[in-house]
Amino acid sequence: MKKIIVALDGLKLAKSAVQYAVAIAARQQAHLVGVFLDDVTYHSYKIYELAGAEGVSEHKRAILEEGDVNKREEAVAYFKVACDNASINYSIHHDRNIALQELLHESIYADLLIIEGHETLTHYAEDLPTRFVRELLEGVQCPVLVVPGQYKPIEKVSILYDGEPSSVFATRMFCYVLADLNIDEIEVLTVNKPGHSSHVPDNRLMKEFMKRHLPAARYTVLKGDPETEILRHLRTYGGNALLVLGAYRRGMVSRWFRPSMADLLMTEVKMPLFIAHNK
Incomplete structure (x- = not known):
């Protein structure tokens, strides 16, 4: 049984993250952990809202903090109901220290x-x-699925492959972590320079690998500038696709999967991004 964690801000609950997490955990019979980032330094109110006639009003603070407690309780209740309705195995963590450090851990x-x-x-x-x-x-120490603000069922997977180790690693991690989703339509998408081969890089090795993991995958090889051609191609999708891509970290050597490509995809395509990088 796999362990999936979903990061949640109880003061501004991302319901689409809950919906994606629950749907994926249900299809894989995975254990889902709702990680509520209840950082003690973070509140929904701003400091100026505490101002009273004689400076900081403790009465106002108490009212606003009670409101935050109620919001967080409502967020947890929403998560529990979603998990119960899907009949999945789940648990809840309340991380109250610095949010980023807690989530990385x-x-x-x-x-x-x-x-x-x-x-x-x-x-x-x-x-x-x-x-x-x-x-x-x-x-981060595990693959990440960055999801958009609106949930759509995943009906297609597009693996962005450039022949670099980072893109192969991401493909491998997708196979290990999410292949049980049993998506029928799998595409391996490559962009080559004009005048270069119409085959994917390391054609024989890549197809040998894919045949063992995702044998139904089809291959699309485009020509031109990777960022331009990938966006043009992805915009022909109906929006229900999941994209798999490699290294995100700054300084990683990769022909296209540098931070700017991941940033561009997050901004432009509004699809879930499965991001994994080897250290």
Whole structure:
């Protein structure tokens, strides 16, 4: 049985993350852990809201903190109901120290971490990818599924493959962690330079590997600039696809799966991204 963790902010619950996590855990009969990041330094209210006639009002603080407690309890209740309705095995963790550090530690003991791409653990909205998600992806110890703000059932998988070890590693981790989803439509997507071969890199080895793990996969080889061609191709999808891609960390050597590609996909395609990088 696999262990999947879903990172949740009880003050701004990402319901799509819960929906993706529950759907995936149910299809795989996995154990799901709701990791509620109840960082003691984080509140839904702002400091100026505590101001009273004589400075900081402890009465206002008590009211606002009670409101936060109620929001967090409602978020946990939503998660429990979703898990119970899907008849899945689950547990709940309340991490009350620094959110990023707690989540990175949790990831050591997980097969997959699911998080909504807009997560900030702050009062403020940020452009994608948020600082919290960037820092998480750079230090995480297990594969991550970054999901959009609206849930759509996964009906197709597109593996972005450039022949680099990072993209092969991501493919392998997808096979180990999520192949049990039993998605019928699997695509291996490659972009070669104009005038180069119409085969995927390391054609014989890659197809030999895929035949053992995802034998029904089909291969699409495009020509041109990777970022341009990948986006153009993905925009022909109906939106129900999951994308698999390799290294995220800064400084990793990869022809296209550098941070800018992952950032671009988070911003432009609104699809779940399965991201795994070898250390």
